[in-house]
Amino acid sequence: MTYRKIIGFGGSSFVVSLPKEWINKYGLKKGDVVNIEEESDMLRILPKDFKTKKNESFITIKFQNINTLKSQLIYSYLGNYNTINIVGDSLINNLSQIRETVQGLVALEIIQQTSDKIILKDFLNIYDINVYDIIRRIDRIILSMAEESLIMLKVEGDYLESIEQKEIDINRLSNLVFKVLKRCFNPVDKKILGLTLDEVFYYWELVLFMEKFADQVKRLPRHFKTLNKDQSIIEIYNELIDNYKLMMKAHFTKDIELVTESISKKPIMFKKCDEAADRLSKIYIPTLEKLRLMNTHIGDMGKVLLKLNYQAGVESTNK
Numbered sequence: 001m002t003y004r005k006i007i008g009f010g011g012s013s014f015v016v017s018l019p020k021e022w023i024n025k026y027g028l029k030k031g032d033v034v035n036i037e038e039e040s041d042m043l044r045i046l047p048k049d050f051k052t053k054k055n056e057s058f059i060t061i062k063f064q065n066i067n068t069l070k071s072q073l074i075y076s077y078l079g080n081y082n083t084i085n086i087v088g089d090s091l092i093n094n095l096s097q098i099r100e101t102v103q104g105l106v107a108l109e110i111i112q113q114t115s116d117k118i119i120l121k122d123f124l125n126i127y128d129i130n131v132y133d134i135i136r137r138i139d140r141i142i143l144s145m146a147e148e149s150l151i152m153l154k155v156e157g158d159y160l161e162s163i164e165q166k167e168i169d170i171n172r173l174s175n176l177v178f179k180v181l182k183r184c185f186n187p188v189d190k191k192i193l194g195l196t197l198d199e200v201f202y203y204w205e206l207v208l209f210m211e212k213f214a215d216q217v218k219r220l221p222r223h224f225k226t227l228n229k230d231q232s233i234i235e236i237y238n239e240l241i242d243n244y245k246l247m248m249k250a251h252f253t254k255d256i257e258l259v260t261e262s263i264s265k266k267p268i269m270f271k272k273c274d275e276a277a278d279r280l281s282k283i284y285i286p287t288l289e290k291l292r293l294m295n296t297h298i299g300d301m302g303k304v305l306l307k308l309n310y311q312a313g314v315e316s317t318n319k
Helices: 020-025 066-078 091-102 131-154 162-181 187-193 198-226 229-252 256-264 266-279 282-318
Strands: 007-009 013-015 034-039 040-048 058-062 084-088 108-113 117-122
Touching: 007 282, 020 034, 040 162, 058 066, 066 084, 066 091, 066 162, 084 091, 084 162, 084 229, 091 108, 091 117, 131 162, 131 198, 131 229, 162 198, 198 282, 229 266, 229 282, 256 282, 266 282
Parallel strands: 058 084
Antiparallel strands: 007 013, 034 040, 084 117, 108 117
């Protein structure tokens, strides 16, 4: 740590000299412009138009089986490793599944392949990423899944394959959001993405609960073929989807009144599920349990926005 003396400059400005080593590191000279950002009780100085340089990092994964590899790849992907090496004697026998797994991770590509080694490269460019837009896409896919599920619940039809493919797309986009948000621990990347620390945690939690909600929407139709078309189940499902829409409208407009309106419906929906469980046969229990989980996750989404608003209120009070 080095210390610099504050020098008076004119009647209303102050000057602090910058270390020569830092100037040389970024190729700056007299007359160049720097950005100064205030963050909490600190000032952050960055060269103007500075573009982040990814530190080269790599990880080697020893292939055991395809299920273990999927978990290891997601860990490496979210960890923002630039290069991922997969090594093992049986890679060639599992190549199609490995390729399928890699295709499920945005901007990750196979650049080299032999019988006992596969090299993956991360080509993500955060200048092309907008987290808010990705969340809007996830929301639209969830609503499309819900619409197809409702058709299966009301009338005959098999949309299971379509619904499950949409859920794969949601997982793909969710992992992309998590990966990008982790880049925000680098202050330069955080500036490029234009996110505050509160927004990083807010988006992380919101996407997490949206993903959990979508998972229940995917699982519901698996039971529909064995159930009679009970009107109360259809009504509960319709009301939950309407409440999900209300909750997401609250998030997109940052409307706290809509959040509280949505959350107030939570005990009502639990009561309707309990009443249906008392009246219907045990075959409906798995379906009702998933409806309860959907209701829970909608409430969880509301808490995410309430926490953000509370923190913003505290910050404004302290200023």
